[in-house]
Amino acid sequence: MALLSLFEITKTYEHKDILKNISLSIQEGERIAVVGKNGSGKSTLLKIIMGCEDIESGERVTLGNLQIAYLPQIPSFPRGMSVEGAIEESLDELKKAHTRLEIVNLELQKSQEKKLLDEYATLSAYIDRHNAWDLNARVEEVIAHFELEDLRHRVIDTLSGGEQKRVALSQILFKQCDLLLLDEPTNHLDVEMVEFLEQKLLSLKCSLLFISHDRYFIENLATRVIEVENAKLTSFEGGYSSYLAKKEEMLRALSKEHEVLLKLLKSEEEWLRRGVRARLKRNEGRKKRIFEMREKAKTNPSIINKMKLELERERKAFNQEEGRNNKKMLFEAHNLYKKLGDKVLFQDLNLRILQRDKIAIVGKNGSGKSSLLKVLLGESGYDSGELKRGEVRIGYFDQHRAMLDESKDILETFCPNGGDRVQVRDKNMHVYGYLKNFLFPKEFLTQKISQLSGGEKNRVALALLFTKEYDCLILDEPTNDLDINTINILEEYLQSFEGCILFVSHDRYFVDKIAQKLLVFEGGGKVVERYESYSEYLEDKKELLEYALIEKEVAREQKEKKAKSPTKLSYKDQRALELLPQEIEGLEMRIKRLELELSDPKIYEQKGIVSIANELEECKREYEAKLEQYFELMERSESLG
Structure with a gap:
């Protein structure tokens, strides 16, 4: 479904065509990277999509009630606003949704009107869509990753351009929108911040259109690449590597004046293909090692230190200087x-x-x-x-x-x-x-x-x-x-x-x-x-960090296990071990029944959607607790012989 379409748009500046008769359709769920030379019209295109730039001719059509959020290259803020104030402002709609949900929940306890049930379902879906059930935890996560903790109470006017960009990114991640527009979002960010931003953008349930020269960022995010060149738009399906291959094909069919670009593109494509393949292989290897480590460490915690030492030894061996003394x-x-x-x-x-x-x-x-x-x-x-x-x-x-x-x-x-x-x-x-x-x-x-x-x-x-x-x-x-x-x-x-x-x-x-x-x-x-x-x-670095987390997790589990460990199972525990399988089976059947009731309007209108949802949540909690209790008793029983 198209969220927004541009038809035959022309934009001129000082009698020069910036964009000429361009058309573009942005579909739901797309993540589009915009590339092109500096001054080619990329930022102008974003402003036209946003609706804040005049055009000479053409038409801009949007889906009804389309919400668009926009981060310009150089963000601006109200004078005197603090960092904390800016983030709080961006949470306003989500906080209103939480407040209204609490009110509707109370009203539903008195009356199960269809209007209230529908509003409850709409508000829940809205909060769920924006992953905003625990707002405080999300805010703290963003503040930590963008290193804004020490700047919380500073007035934004007094911050550097890079610090202001991080505040603006923190705001934009909480904006409720159908289409998000970002102009050079990775400028002034260090690598850890860029990787965090990638993860957050991938988890957003909205369409995305962004300008960037960060080629890994484009490769990791984009489902389509649009190039702005000579006042025209050309669309390439896929990420950066796909764009390179298709652009090379296009240039081969054109005249010799493109031979410099063709040479650069071919070299870039070959390098990227090798690099992406190697990165995927390393990443898969790391994930496999971490998974195996997590399982082995439960019975043999010393294996974590062994793997850390092996990784450090490999890095040290790889990082030895060789044959360098003959250079000036x-x-x-x-x-x-x-x-x-x-x-x-x-x-x-x-x-x-x-x-x-x-x-x-x-x-x-x-x-x-x-x-x-x-x-x-x-x-x-x-x-x-x-x-x-x-x-x-x-x-x-x-x-x-x-x-x-x-x-x-x-x-x-x-x-x-x-x-x-x-x-x-x-x-x-x-x-x-x-x-x-x-x-x-x-x-x-x-x-x-x-x-x-x-x-x-x-x-x-x-x-x-x-x-x-x-x-x-x-x-x-x-x-x-x-x-x-x-x-x-x-x-x-x-x-x-x-x-x-x-x-x-x-x-x-x-x-x-x-x-x-x-x-x-x-x-x-x-x-x-x-x-x-x-x-x-x-x-x-990621692998060593994950080893450290597993080490902490295993140490905590062992400490808890040791504190609970008696010489033999008590009569009460022995009895629980015998009865728990039957109780767990009963809870599984109850959970299935409640899930069916939640999907049937006739039942949830009669019994109350909130009542069923609360019962299901409580049932799942009880199921998880009993399952954990059963496995723990089984393990203790086996260890005690």
Whole structure:
């Protein structure tokens, strides 16, 4: 069923078509990713779907009473609102539903009117649909995962852009809607937050349309990908890997002008196919090991420590440095220590960075990653330890694009001394021939930097960076605000770069593809080196966490068991062991009967839906308790011989 449809929509801006005669239908239950170059009209499309953007022509049709929730790239809040106030506001409708349900429940105890029964069923379904029976637990879960606990009472105006985005995401997860629109929801989130957001979005019972350049995020969520290109929409069924394969097929049928894109797409598709297959295999292996562990640990708790040690030993063996002494040393740190206020960013940091290292610096926001880059660049000091730096030419890229002069055009930027040739890695190239690789058409050469979009400026900055001769590239969040095509170009250049690359990123896909080594900021000043992919590191981390949870669970069960354990079964317990099977069977039959009554309007209108539901709930509780009692008595009886 179509929730919303656009028919022949046209939108222009300053006499330029942003979208031209586009049509789109969003079905119930779909999760649609929107991709395309920066400035192609992705955000405009979301605003048109939302109904907050004027159009030149066409028609927008929605299902009656359609509820839409929208998270823009830069969220806004009422002035003076606190974090807690913003979250409370988003819970308003759910709290009203809970209050009304309590009132209806009381009224039904006096009268079993059909109108009340129907309202009770509607309210219950509404709360169930939004998984909102325990609102407090859900709020605390979201606050914990988005790390808002210490910000609860802060005024939102005083927060950073990243913190505001997390507040807005917390709100949107509680919005009651049929269609959810998200514009770059993963910007400013660390990996753990992105994974939590993925889980929550997958569990929502609404349609979803989102803009993202996070390729794992798209692959994990999307049931369809829509590309915005040249003011048109093209739809591709499936996730990111399916989009790549179908896009490649399309480009093969077109002219040679697409050969650069085709080459990038083919490389990307092959890499992703291998990566996804490996990730699925690792994930299945981890789940199997955890399941087996849970069963074995009940009788042999020591197996948990054995598995933890084996996993750590495997990681340690994999993370040994081999054959690296013949490379030129660029940086060497001994017992480096730095703190910011009372917070230790890194301590006892021993580090050797060599000429062809490809190192990703990963970890939570605020853990000290960018601070380490600034120390290596010589822009910031450290409190103790020693840092040696060899003769090294460093190219630095950050989001401020300080290397660009806004008053110059693109040609002047690349050829400051005149002419139209540029030197790129021992090759003398025409500027257009070079910039074509960064997806710039010829007419852009005379455009002022100041007239470019943010994404286009990033492309110019990256293209300029790769014309210089460097021993080491230091990149701080290089994929932020880049579209996927530009990220593909960046990756191709980094993979062929023969010097050292040191970069900070939260983009799991980008890190997996580029890094040969990880520097992981684990918190509390601890930094560890890993010679594995980021996905492998995250899977290992999850596995160790699950082992720890099983260990706690087994220890608690054993403690309870020991406290209850007598030398032999009492007469009362022996008698219960004999009678419980019959009682359990009787409860099973009663549960089936009550479930049939709940599905029959004639019966539940006569007996009362609330009365039957309460009886069924009580019956199930009694059944579970007796089942648990029976198995416990059986186990004790067997252990006592």
